[in-house]
Amino acid sequence: MDTQTRERARTALLDAGLQLWADGGWPAVTLARAGAASGVPVDEFDDEFPTDIDLTCGIFDEIIDERSSAMITAIGDAAPSMAQRLRACLTAMVDDVGADHRRAVVLSEPVGCPELIARRRSANRGFAGMVASHNVETRAEPEDLVAAGHFCLGGLGELVFAWLDPASPVDRDLVIDHGVRLFEACVRIK
Secondary structure, three states, X not given: OOHHHHHHHHHHHHHHHHHHHHHHOHHHOOHHHHHHHHOOOHHHHOXXXXXXXXXXXXXHHHHHXXXXXXXXHHHHHXXXXXXXXXXXXXXXXXXXXXXXHHHHHHHOOOOOOHHHHHHHHHHHHHHHHHHHHOOOOOOOOXXXXXXXXXXXXXXXXXXXXXXXXXXXXXXXXXXXXXXXXXXXXXXXXX
């Protein structure tokens, strides 16, 4: 399989796995199901995804890597105020989910899967660290900023899930506006 064909097949396999995850939770993601849904022979990816959980972790990693890159770029392009950096960061995150609602799966706690729990915790530490390192204008201690980042990430996840709930009045702009206010309030508390 040439490089371009392999990349298309990998993308199709990950997409099928993401659909399985969105429809049935992380336990629904199996190589056999994703291969059948995508038409990709999974034995072509034994080196990268030797087990079902490796495929699930690959999906998680892909989403987090893309989302983090977009958030870092948005922060770098934002005006140098804490509020503007937070707004840019949250907008990038919300727009990532808005482009494909299935990608919200990485915001849920993957109870029962130690590999995903470790990845989620690592991603959350990275996000909290990003908040801390880009908000130096506040007088809060670095550990307070990190704690605020973790606390707000939980609330932001719930706001995103409310936005995705058709019965909820929460919309995209409300997620971003309240997310920024929540972060600002937390980092200013001492």
